[in-house]
Amino acid sequence: MNGRTASGLACGTHAGAGSLRVVRKEASYWWRTNVLAGALLHRLMLLFIVVPVLLAFWGYFVWSLAVFCSMIPYGLLMERLAERAVRNFIRVHPESAGEFEESGILRR
Secondary structure, eight states: OOSBOTTSBBSSSSOOTTSBEEOHHHHHHHHHHHOHHHHHHHHGGGHHHHHHHHHHHTTOHHHHHHHHHTHHHHHHHHHHHHHHHHHHHHHHOGGGHHHHHHHTSEEO
16 A cells, blocks of 8 residues: 555655645644543643642652653653544544644645
8 A cells, every 4th residue: 555554644754745644733632622532641741740849849859850851751652642543533534534634634
């Protein structure tokens, strides 16, 4: 299939010119607003702000720094999961690919 799935989305980073690619920021917004799991996992990001402050207040400065530094990988993981959620949704509902392209989640 030349690097594409059945829905026409590119699998890798070196996709063909005619393939659609998922914009991670837009996919993250869609996932956060339309899927319960996405909303819950994005709400957990608030813990990465509150917990380090509480740990520092209690005197656990190293743990506070460790939790705060893990916020960046968690954010990158959320973007990747959002991209996969969009790909899976389009695989199950290929008729909605046009809506995703119009809203800017998919680009050629």
